[in-house]
Amino acid sequence: MYSTWSSAVLAVGLTPSFHRHISPAGEKLRQLCKSSYFSESSTKRRRSVALLASSSSGRILKIGENSEADKRLSLKDYFEQSEYLFRSDGGPPRWFSPLECASQLDDSPLLLSLPAIDGLGSMLTLHFQSLGKIFDIWCLHIPIDDRTPFPELVKGVVETIRSEHCHSPKRPIYLVAESFGGCLALAVASCCPDIDLLLVLANPATSFSKSQLQPLIPLLEIMPDISRFSVPYMLSFLADIPSKMVMGTLEERLPVQQTIGDITDASIALSSYLSVMADVLSTESLLWKLKMVKSASAYANSRLHAVKSETLVLSSGRDLLLPSVEEGERLQKVLPKCKVRTFNDSGHAFFLERTHDLVSILMGTSFYRRGAYHNYASDYIPPSPSEFRKIYESTSWLENATSPVVMSTIESGKIVRGLAGIPKEGPVLYVGNHMMLGLELAPLVTRFMVERDILLRGMAHPLMFTKLKEGNLPDVSSFDYVRVMGAVPVSATNFYRLFSVNSHILLYPGGVREALHRKGEEYKLFWPEQSEFIRMAARFGAKIIPFGAVGEDDIFQLLLDYNDQAKIPFLKSFYEELSKEAVNLRSDSTGEVTNQEQHMPVLLPKLPGRFYYLFGKPIGTAGRKQELKSKEKSHELYLEVQTEVERCLGYLKEKRKYDPYRNIVQRLAFQARHGLESEIPTFEH
Structure with missing residues (x-):
């Protein structure tokens, strides 16, 4: 039976109106010429992505490009595509x-x-566009x-995997x-x-x-007529599709009239989809x-001991099935x-839930x-606009409370807001x-994204990526x-x-x-006594920008530090x-920086003051690679950077x-007069 798997390829353009372009499918597909889609190399296939093999006989069909390629697909698209399938x-x-997925x-x-x-295979409809930028998808x-x-x-799937592995033995394959x-x-x-397989398994x-x-199995055996209308609707509600459809549309924050129209269109598509399912199933x-x-289930469980692949399990907290x-x-x-990642809601x-972006989940894990x-x-793939907005909104309370003042130094040496x-x-x-x-991080990173469209790649502590053993530290x-948001474990590599x-890198020595x-x-x-980053920056001719951030003493008082609690x-x-x-x-350094006891300080909140950031004048290292190979010269520049950070702190x-608006009361009064979106003034600089 599986001698046909290598050439039995259905590759169709799943646009929102596809089911209207090709109907009925079999007759249209049989009119076209033959192609051995899987026998071609991946590179060749990708160069002619508009020509895609179709039907069990491997025929060719040319579908027009999706005019809304930049718009993320919705449940309405899923229903229409599934109805066709x-x-x-x-x-x-x-x-x-x-x-x-070009x-x-x-x-x-792959x-x-x-x-x-x-069995439809259209479950990733909402993710096709983002996944298609970084995967070859079948x-x-x-x-x-x-x-x-x-x-x-x-x-059959194993044969496909082995065939593709022969074509590209160094390419990982995702299931x-x-x-x-x-x-x-x-x-x-x-x-x-x-x-080299990587598994991403949702529920x-x-x-x-x-x-x-x-219980449905014996019930269907004794009451066969129950399936025609009841089962499709029951499965739909057990999967929570109607509520997710509404919530997904509301989260788009479109105008009310458009939101109502989208929900109506999706409801009609869902009704048609369920009707077709009841008719066909x-x-x-x-x-x-x-x-x-x-x-x-029994087959897979009996072979779990033989699974050696990296696996990511996505578990739903409200899975009713x-x-x-x-x-x-x-x-x-x-x-x-x-x-394992658990999603409680x-x-x-x-x-099929628009709250999830699979690319962001893969980046986050x-x-x-x-x-x-x-x-x-x-x-690394940067977050999509919707994912960035979600992260920004989750941390915006700190920015709203502290109204950060961000300043930088232009080429002439003048400080500007x-x-x-x-x-x-x-x-x-x-x-x-x-x-x-590290409370300064969230407002800083988001400000760079919003104002300059620059993503800061933070050098982060390894505990955010791995733990030496399980215990009481937060789970990774x-x-x-x-x-x-692009953080990486701090290391020379x-x-x-x-x-x-050519990244913009954020470092806290x-x-x-x-x-x-x-x-x-x-x-x-x-800071460590010896320079750790100067020669690496000089090797690539990077600009070094020292900066200072102040404001913590205006939002809380440290009641119990490590010395008190110890x-x-x-x-x-x-x-x-x-x-x-x-x-x-x-562990290989000396001095106070080696005292890195993990603990939770006890803090007493204050009426919020304000955060202030000052970025000094960029220090160039281009053309200084040979000069800064010298330990003495690189250490001099290291001390210069340290001194500039201290100068920024002193200035702030x-x-x-x-600053007449250092206190939140004055800031709220200003916003009440001038609007919430107005920029709040600060001291002269």
């Missing part, structure tokens, strides 16, 4: 590659999307009347799956331990034995699919390279790579001081948003990689010691164990005394 011709399972990267990994219980479609046994499905597809992905991975049906769908087909999921949270925890214990149909190993520089003195082109290295708990998942791609300083140490620098025996022991969970970055601490 429900009506598609019979034949064996086949792959299709949507036109929205990859823009020459070395894109992504094989494995379908849920419906989706598996299993026609509604197909009766291919599960072991044969596994065999992205939901529900039933999760069982298929795990079964396939168990057969390919020698191939995998390996827990089907505990599913709410189990016979009792026999539904029974077959449910029994298929049951057997697939499967106990997905518990299953994610179980798989994490069983699989050797498994990460999500339902079973995870990929450091799960995207184009080679054998993850490269924090070249494998705003970031006019910041170079647009990299590489640029920003070197400054941490306030308590707590820092996913930091990785989405990552420094080199970021400089090599004082690190943990400054972010968890003691009483009376506000705005005191705790006097309590059980707290001292607790913090000692806590520190053992994280990497000590300064002195000048803020003359």
Whole structure:
């Protein structure tokens, strides 16, 4: 049966109006010439992405480009595409590659999307455009009347993987799956331990034995007529699709009239989709699919011990069909390279929720790579506008409370308000001081994005990426948003990689010691005695911009620092164990910077004052590579940078005394008179 898998390829342009362009599918597709789509190299296929193979006989179809390529697709598009696929011709399972997924990267990994219980293969519709920029995507479609046994499905996918691996042996292959597809992905991975596979599994049906769908099997056997109308609607509501449809539209924040129109259009599309499903999905087909999921679950569970692939499990807290949270925890214990992310407000149909952006999830979990190993520089994709907005809104309370004043120094040496003195082109290295708990970071990073469209790649403590052992430190998942915004573990290798791609890099030499300083140490620098970044910056001719940030003493008072808490025996022991969970970055250094005890200071909030930032004049290193190879010369420049940071701090601490709007009461009064969006004045500079 699977001799046809290599040429049985359905690759159609899934545009919102596609089902109207091709109908009925079989007749149109049979009129076209033959093509061996899978026998071509990936590069050749990508160069002619508008010519895509179709139908089980591998025929060619040319579909017009989507005129709304830059607009993220919606549930309405999913319903329309799924309705077409429900009506598609019979034949064996086949792959299709949507036109929205025309990859823009020459070395894109292959992504094989494995379908849920419906077999349609369109579950990633809402993500096609963003994923298509960084992946070569093929989706598996299993026609509604197909009766291919599960072991044969596994065999077919394995054959595809091995064929593609032969074409590009160094290219990783991703299996992205939901529900039933999760069982298929795990079964396939168990057969390919020698191939670099990465699995992304949303609510995998390996827990089907505990599913709410189990009772449907005997019920359908004794009451066959129940499936025609009841089951499609029941499954829709159990998957929470109607509410997600409404919430997804509301989150777009469109004008009221357009929002109502979009919800109406989506409701009509959903009604049509359910009607087609009820019309096409016979009792026999539904029974077959449910029994298929049951057997697939047992099959996959019996082979979990053979799965060696890196795995990312996405678990929904409100999955009404499967106990997905518990299953994610179980798989994490069983699989050797498994990460789990739990989304408490999500339902079973995870990929159909507009609140999720799969590319951002992959960036946040450091799960995207184009080679054998993850490269924090070249494998990074910046957040989409919607993802940035979501992160910005989650931290905007701090900016609203502190009304930051940001100043920079232009070429003449004059200090101006705003970031006019910041170079647009990299590489640029920003070197400054941490306030308590790094509170200056969020307003700083978002201001660079909003005002200059510059993404600061922060050199972050490794505890945000990995833990030496499990314990009481926050789980690394707590820092996913930091990785989405481009943070990388601080290391010489990552420094080199970021400089090599002309990044804007944010560095805090004082690190943990400054972010968890003691009483009376506000705005005191705790830098290593030796330079750590000067020669690397000179190697790439980077500009170095010293900066200072003040304001922590205006928003809280430090009541209990580490020295106070260490006097309590059980707290001292607790913090000692806590520190053992994280990497000590300064083990080879001397001085106060080596004291990096992990602890939580006790803070007393104040009526919010104001944050102030000052970026000094850029210090050029271009043409100084040979000069700065000298330890003496590089150390002189290191001290110059340190002195400039201290000068910025002194300037801000002195000048803020003359800011009439330093207190939040005065700022609120100003905004009441001039509007919330008006820029609040500050001291003269």
